[in-house]
Structures are given as C-alpha cells and as structure tokens.
Amino acid sequence: MQGDLAKKQTMYKIKKRIRTPILTVIIFGIAILYFSPILYMFLTSFKTEFQAVSPKLFFKPTLATLSNVLSDKNMFGYLKNSIFQVFFTTFFCLLLAIPASFALAFGKFKKKHTNEKIYVWFITTILLPPVAVIIPLYTWFQRFNLIQSPFGLLIAYIGFHVPIVVWMLHSFFSDVPLSIIEAAQIDGCSRFRQMTSIAIPLIRTGILSAGLLVAVFVWNEFFLGFNLTGNTTATLPVYMARFREQQGMFVAQLSASSTIAVLPAVIFGWMTQKSLVKGLTLGAVKG
C-alpha cells in the first residue's frame, strides 16, 4: 500500500515535470496572441510613417512619430481635457460616494429598509443606457451653453459614475465590523468622526481601487464625451474616433496617438483588477 502511494506520487511528479513546460508554451502563446494587436500598436508607434505602411515586426525604431504626436497642439488639448475630466470626476465621485455608502452601510433611517432601497436604486441607475438620457442632456447642454465648458461634461460624468463607486464601496464598507462603529458611537464619536477616523482608514485600499476604476472608466468613456462636448472640450476617445475615416493612412500617427491614449488606462486597470473582482462580484451577489 505504502509503495503504491509512493509510486503514484513519483508518477505525478514526472507528469508534472513534462506538463509544466508544455502548458507554459501554450498559455504564453495564447496570451501573446491575444494581446498582439495592442503590442503591434505599441511597436508601430516607434515607426516612421513610411515604415508603417507595410506590416513588419522588425525595423529600426525611432521616437520621431511619438514626439511629433505629443507636441501636436491638437492632441495636447484633448489629452489635457481627458486629464481634467478624470481627475475631477474621480475626486468628486469619491467625495460624494464615500459618505453615501458609509451611511448606507451603517446609517439608521426612520423606515427599516431604507438603506437597502437606496442602495438598490443606485444599482438600477447603472442599468440605464446613456442613450436613454442623452436627448434631454443634449438639449440642456445646448441651452446653457455647457458644450463649450468642461464643467458640463464633468457634472454628467459625476452623475453617471457615483453609482459605480457606491456599488463598489458598499461591499468594502460592509466588511467593516459593526461592533467597531458601535463602540465608537458609545464613546461619543459623531457620525462624521466615525467615518473619517475609523471606517475610511480601514477600507483605504477599497477606496483607492474604486477611484482608479472610475478613473479608467472616465478616461475611456466615449458616448457622453462625444455628444456633450465641442471642439475645445472633447476628450481623447473622441479624438481617437476621428481616425475612423482614414483607410490605412497615417498608421504610425494613429498608433502613436492610441499608445498614449491606451497605456495609462491599461496600467491603472491592471492595478485595480483584484479589488475590481471583489467589488463587482460581492455587490452583484447582494444586489
């Protein structure tokens, strides 16, 4: 019996030794192939326009195209608008959503299920497709001339992204033991102090990743940015959409611009992935 088990174990070890390299090759083959369009875009941004005409993997790299694109006034304006929107949307979303989700997790309202009802209401607003609200928003923006002001889009972005932050933060706040909050209450801590000195420090990472996630969403958001902005207020996704008419022309310029547009989101996205799963799945289980 003992010998049998030992035999089985060695067989298992041998099997594993053969399997690991094969699996490594397969997994990396698939992963690289899957990522290849982005990789190729990244490579092409180091080509000159002339080199980019034919799809080749080996060439003499140059920084000329990238620096050209970055020094282009047009591109710079879009980049600036995008950074403005991302920064302020994230800031205000957190400012509004942290107290809201804190109160939804620990607050007491007159009626019993109020917390749950408000939470569910926030979730249902996520379901709403932007096309269902764009008509009134567009007419308001025209009337109050918000199209030419970056604050118009900012307000719309805050309204659309607060529910996502509430959703994510709710699952993190729910992890904070109620007893800690109650103990603070008995010690005479005000609600505001309970939030700022006890709950927020405990879920720092959750707040950070919710913020990063909103930043990525806003950075990539196209539909509202496309319809609610003018020439001077449009963001990067709108700029990228302009390349749709250029059939195979200016490939290097296109690649360099998209590299700049894509890289920050991909890097920030990778940083948030772990908490993203937790926030989304837990929220969805309850909702």
Added chain:
Amino acid sequence: MKKEKDWLFVLPAILIVAVMTQVPFVLTLIYSTLRWNLARPDLPIKFIGFNNYLHFLKIPNFPQLPEFYTILWQTITMTGSTLIICAVVGFLFSILLDHDIPGINIARVLILGPFFVMTTASGVIWKTTIFNTTFGWYGVIAKALGFTPIDLLSYRPMGVIVFLFSWQWTPFFVLIILAGLQGIPGDVIDSMKIDGANWFQSTFRIKLPMIFHHVMVALMLGLIFIVKEIGLILVTTAGGPGTRSYNLPYAVYMEIFNGSNVGRAGALAAMTVIITLLGVNLLYKMAKKRKEKY
C-alpha cells in the same frame, strides 16, 4: 443621535445622480409621447400618445417586417453571441490561467489588457492595422496564402463586431471566473485528484458547477455594459452597410443626431431600456432558479 443626520451623508450623491440620470430618463419617456422633430420647426410639438412607439412596432404588410424588428434581432444576436463566446472562451482561458506555471501573472496581465483599452482606439487599430485589405495583417497574410482578402467590415459586419466585442469583454469574464476558480477550496481539488477524476470530469463536472454563480454574474454585468456600447460600432462599421450592424442604442443615436426626431428617438430609447431590463431579469431568474436547486 438624531436619525435625520444620516440623510445628509446620502443626499448630495442622490441629488446629482437623480438630476443627471433619473430626470433625463423621465423626460425621455415624456418626449416619447410627443411629435417633436427638430428638423421640422413648422410642425408644433404635440402630444400623440403611443404613436411614436407604433411607428416602430406596426407591421403594415405582414410577412415583411419593418426595420425595427431587424435591428432588434441584430441587437439580440450581437449581444447574445458576444456573451456566449465570452463565457465559453473566458471559462477556458480561466482554466488555463489557473495553472501554477512560472510567469503566470504576466500571462494574466496580457490577457486582461484588452478590457482596459478604450473602444474607439481598439476599433480604429483593428480596422487599420489588421482588417485593412491592403495594409493590414489580414490582407497581407491572406495574399501570402493565395486568397483574395475581402473587406470584412462590409461583408461580415456583424461577425467583425461580435469578434471585437468578444475580444474586449472576454478578459472581464476571465477576471471574474478566475476569481471563482481560485476560490474553490483546496480540499475539493485534493479529493478530486485522489478519487482519480480525469481532466474532463474535474473541469466540467466539478469546477464548472462550483463557479456557475460567477459565470452568471459576469453574464449579467456583461449584458448591462455591452448593450450600452456604441463607440465601437461607430468607428468600425458605422452601423453599415445600410443598417446591417445597427444595435438599438446606435439606432437611437442615429434617430437623434441624424434624424433630429426627438419623439421617435425617445420611444426607441424607452424600448431599449425595457428590453435590457427584460434580459437582465431573465438572467437573474435563471441564476436564482439554479441556486434554489443546489
């Protein structure tokens, strides 16, 4: 402790969300009952009840279905097949990425990448560097193999869009399903190995049922987000040729910004919301039914 004070924490958030999402939605519903065409200022804005809805839903000569039904069907097939592909490929990828090999984190990062790429950028990149028949990889490889490359964007618009949607959203499914797989307790895996379950059995008979809930969550969230998406359609096929790759949100968009018909766009938008809610509800019921069984 005054109870009303807790409202102050929630109220600002509720206010801005309501003003930016709920109020416009209610207004859209009101617009959908009006005859209101921005291109025809000579016609006064007038209440016409459900006429805008009937304009899309009415079937004048029976066997020939009006455009709305074609677009509805396109939306369902586009979203449905994307979700199915994402779930199947996402599950298989997750099984692969669940192995303990050197550098597995790099492989995970590579697979995850496309999810965080803005749709307009990925759309134009695929369109110009890959699908282009003369300069793209697809054209070059097809010619090298002796085929004549066809313009996929005009001959297979739905296929291209489903493919691109799946490319973008499979990572999201991997993200959630992989978390489910890694949450399976170690003793289940151990006893599976001791009992001598083969790969097929362990994957589909044991692991799949255990992470079914994660798949459902991914499907629901995927549905919500994919139905919204119109940037990708706009930059790749622009809905064309004709209306062959429209989905409902894209039809709403065209009705406002090309047709200038506020009333009809409102009706289409309202129906889009109803259909999305029906889809989400269906998935939710399926998930719940299964949960009761086990």
